[in-house]
Amino acid sequence: MTRFILRRSIASVFVIFTIIIISLWITRLAPSNPCLEERQVQACTCVKMHDLDRPVFPLYSPPVLMPLDSCEYWQPDSEWVIIPFSFDFPIPGTDPLSVGPIHYMGISEWGNTQAAIYLRTLARGSLGDSMITDRTVLETLGAALPYTIQLGLQALLIALLIGIPAGLLAGLRQNTITDYSVMTVAMIGVSIPNFVLGPLLILLFSLHLGWFTAVGWYTWADSVLPSITLGLFYAAYVARLTRGGVLEVIRKDYIRTARAKGLSEQIVVMRHALKGALLPVVSYLGPAFAALLAGSVVVEEIFSLPGVGTHFVRSALNRDYNLVLGTIIMYSTLLVFLNLVVDILYTVLDPRVSYEDE
């Protein structure tokens, strides 16, 4: 087990490192940059401040960080090594359409690239400064993450509180009108996207009934509508999982035995069937929570919540490279970690699963 965790942890670090490198590349490949404003003012200062005048990676072709071509660009001390052929391959930090000749930097200069600077920042335990605001990325995400996590947990709770009873009911009354209606509602729940549900809830509960505020998160009550919006899809899914679990378990021999012992239906269900029936739901919790965290982007936008999702969208639009990378690192670390936890939980919950003899 320890070996498994260790191996997976090392793999995780590798995965996250790869994600960082690819993201570094992709952020710079996107057209435009964080220093470009409607009014062309201190763009060169901005470029220099954020080291955007340097190559992202040791690979290089002449900078086209337009319209900042009038700025003085950083130049390496040593000569560029030029590969005298060109191929159709976009080079980070340059115009994605520019094609060779490709320069690369002598190894002594690699430490001056944007990638190296960023990795050094990470090594110091920082995620760098936002390129748009006066706050550091850690501060920004640190302030937002609690909201996203709370929203995710509440949505998960709603999913379980609604989904499990509904699934039980449907499973125990299979092929009755109860089953059909519960499953129809669940089907609708799975089908309604939250960008439809959210505005509908706002319309009904905020604008017409006035029970909740429509915008922002200032008191706990403000988180109710967003949690429902986010949670209902998962409630529907949990209901379907539970129903499936019940149907599978209820025909098992040990349930027949329990019934034969003369136990009441209530005890049969609660003490014997439920445990087995919930196994798929429990194993779904990890991925569900991860999906809830990453999936809150839209809900946060609809309700203007102070969560991470809003930063995810805004930072990309602003080309706030450091904040984009910070958000990606945070999300990917969370997802990788949650997956690891789920895998470990599998072995605990289901003795048939083992990783030792691989």
Place this chain on the structure above:
Amino acid sequence: MEKTNIGNPLQRGGILRLIAMAAIAATLGVSIAGCSGCERRGAGEEFVAGYNTDVFTFAVSADPQTLDPGRMSGAPEGRIAFNIFEGLMAPGPTTEDLDDPTDVVVPGVAKSFDISDDGRTYTFHLRPDARWSNGDPVTARDFERSWKRVLTPDFPGDYVQLLWIIENGEEYSEGKLEDWSQVGVRSIDDQTLEVTLKQPTPYFPELVAFYTFYPVPVDVVEEHGTRWTRPENIVSNGAYKLTEYRPQRDMKLEKNEYYWDADNVVIETARARIIEDINAVVNAYRTGDLHYSGASLPVAQIAALMTHPDYTREPMLGTYYFRFNVSDEDSPLADPKVRRALSMAIDRRSLVEETMNNLYGIAEGYVPPMAMWESTADAPEYNPSRARELLAEAGFEDGEGFPRFDFLYNVDENHQLIAEALQAMWERNLGVRINLVNKEWRTYLQDVSTLNYDIARAGWIGDYNDPTTFLQKWETGDGNNNTGWSDAEYDDLMDQARAEPDPDRRLRHLQRAEEILMERGPIVPIYYYTNNILVSRHLEGFEPHNRDIHLLKYMRLADGSELNEATE
């Protein structure tokens, strides 16, 4: 034993779903707006502003990028800075119907100023009772140090160039001059600041009412670095002070008891709520969480909101126009005749009155109306037959052989409507067909600034009430020109205007420059911006301002009981 399928397929579904949702998220605004149309009950009864709030609450559209007045630009930042800081002069309550055009600004930290005969030297007399929020006096030296800070080479301020109007300011800022004593700013004593300008600048009093010229507590700045604007560190000199800032949520402004005019400041506490989505702002207003919507309302909702008693429209110092890329001499667009033909083929009146729901002002020229300025230039009249003739003269009879140009605009409902209308008008009136290309904001910016477009929509909001804020950018090589247009006569007129100490003659040069711009320039104006907002009818002292500057210190709220009765 077989390895279990640990990668839950659902999770992949979740990510796919996420991508799909992100794609559709853009249509979100439309979906909410669509629903607002469903409930067309009598206005007024369901909109009750002010119910849930006991402090004055308004919306700002984003977290401020910085609260450092020397570095900032942008609307949310300004909304806060104008209230927590104060310059030598302060923005007046309104820009409309001024008896005296210079009333655009009123005395701030300076109680008066003198101008030398050549119009280049301003001597400001500071009030002795001006105080920082920590009780220290605001002195002329504070201004000198603050301006020096902004002019420091490589200072990352968005509006540094505004200070280049000061003699030798540009040279110092560019690092070409190291001796600060040669820069035209001198604090003579605690209450006297003498400023020498590069050229006569009639709008200088309005400039010093702008945040880049505000004093900052330089010692505090040096002590805390960029963190000096945090509520726990910030020291400011305006009518209000920032006491709380919760990112993505709100900022709390409280009355600064040391402010020299504190006796006349009525609103004790104000809350700026940070709401990015304008549809969410409207929702928050409807549920009674806001007194003032801040940003301009979405076009889609305007029809439903226009009858609302809190709906207000104020003229803005801004022009919506489109521009031609004239940098390629072989392009038909480089031919002024072609540009004029394209301009005469569009019906501004129908664009504004029908396409834009009559929300804006029809642009008769390029420089919008403002005090101190009478426009003499007319945008070409709508005249399809003359347009066809001009196009034929340029060698494209009935649009024959005219290249199919791209019309570039950034993703936005308004721009889309205008672009589609233009496309139809050009095809109908000239037989000219264009492609519509819309791009996300920063990509659009890049394309425009690299001249990677044919025709592009644009807008410009003036920084001060003087035509130069609109006309300067068309000078050869100006960083905001972005069309490749260059006209020697135009440049010459602008130079003459700059050197001219006589205000009337100066204006005449500028008028002539605008005429040239309309005759053969690279732009076609469409409308003058207006600001369409919701402001509680119980808010007094909120008057139209063409730069959307509304100081809290001029406002007061009718008291709570009155508020509830009145919203019946």
